[in-house]
Amino acid sequence: MLAELDDTLAEFVRHLSAERNRSPHTQRAYEADVRALFEFMVDRGCTSTADLTLPVLRSWLAEQTTSGLSRSTIARRAAAARTFCAWATRAGRLPRNPALRLAAPRRDRTLPGVLAQQQASDLLDVAGLAADDGDPIHLRDRLALELLYSSGVRVGELVGLDVDDVDLERRVLRVTGKGNKQRVVPFGVPAAEAVRSWLSLGRPLLVTHDSGPALLLGRRGRRADQRQVRAAVHSLLEHVPGADDVGPHGLRHSAATHLLEGGADLRAVQELLGHATLATTQIYTHVSVERLKATYEQAHPRA
Incomplete structure (x- = not known):
């Protein structure tokens, strides 16, 4: 790639990190997308950022x-291009923003699998039985599943928790979500019991000088990562008959769905999940047919 384009890309990535506070994952994705755009431009004879136009x-x-x-991938690449063009225009790299009229396909609205309420209960029972052997990893996995389902946090938010982020007296978590935004999320009594078991019986057996304040630890005492939690969810789900292999994100979706089925307000679920807009929550969650029927029969005068 040409030096001028390479320098522009490096500056854009610094902007994403320092000014937009985007996550490392988003930075890598946007960098790859803009790099692909630049390579496309070079293949067609463009030599500088200023050659980027709407037709291109x-x-x-x-x-x-x-x-x-x-x-979904094309929609994300279009979003990356819009973000880049807006920044490049402000930075003087482009004379005008060519992406203002850029259209792209809507993302696929596929939802993750969701467990039935009984399946979620069975899964947590399986995790609890496994933890009865006192193995600290089993105690950790039980806690991870309880918090994922009880609070609806993202798996990345879960592994980022520190011990001080857990308030057992009030039964709330202080979660740092996307965009480094913090929110307070409640969790239930069974999750609180799992926290106490982990802190008293599990974590002390794994903690080392490398552990720091991390709540969840791996075998070697370092902060547990997302892969370890995913592996635990997939492994324990194998013992739940008929359950889809949903993974941690499916537990988050299950939590939101079951809250709605229980009558929770959509805006409350939005706050719980940490969504910036209600539209995201409406896409992410779905209301059961049974609840829709019950609402209709209760509210409609001709039901």
Whole structure:
């Protein structure tokens, strides 16, 4: 790639980190997307950022479509291009923003699998039985599953928790979510019991000088990572007959769905999940047919 484009990309990535406070995952994704855009430009004879125009952007996205990429990937690449163009215009790298009229396909609205309430209960029972052997990893896995389902936190938020982020007296977590935004999330009595067991019987057996304040630890005493939690969820779900292999994100979705089925307000669920807009919550969650029928029969005068 040409030096000027390479320098522009490096500056854009620094902007994402220092000014936009985007997560490392988002930074890597946007960097890869803009790099792909620049490589497309170079292949067509462009030599600088100023050569980026709306026709170039549209041609780039059209090529993504013909190459067989999913609608979600193309939508993300379009979002990365819009973010880049807005920044480049403000930074003087572009004379005007060419992405203002850039259209892209909507993301696929596929939802993760969801457990039935009884399946979620069975899963947590399995985790509890496994923890009865006193193995600190089993105690940790029980806690991880209880918190994922009880609070609806993301798995990345879960492994980022420190001991001081857990308030057992009030039964709330202080969670740092996307964009480094903090929120307070409640959890239930069974999760509180799992926290106490882990802190008194599990964590002390694994803690080392490398542990720091991390709540969840691995075998070697370092902060547990997302892969370890995912492996635990998948492994324990194998013992729940008929349950889909949903993973940690499915537990989050199950928690939100079961809250709605129990009559929770959609805005309350939005706050719990840490969604910036209610529209995201409406897409992320779904209300059961049974609850819709019950609401209709209760509210409609001709039901």
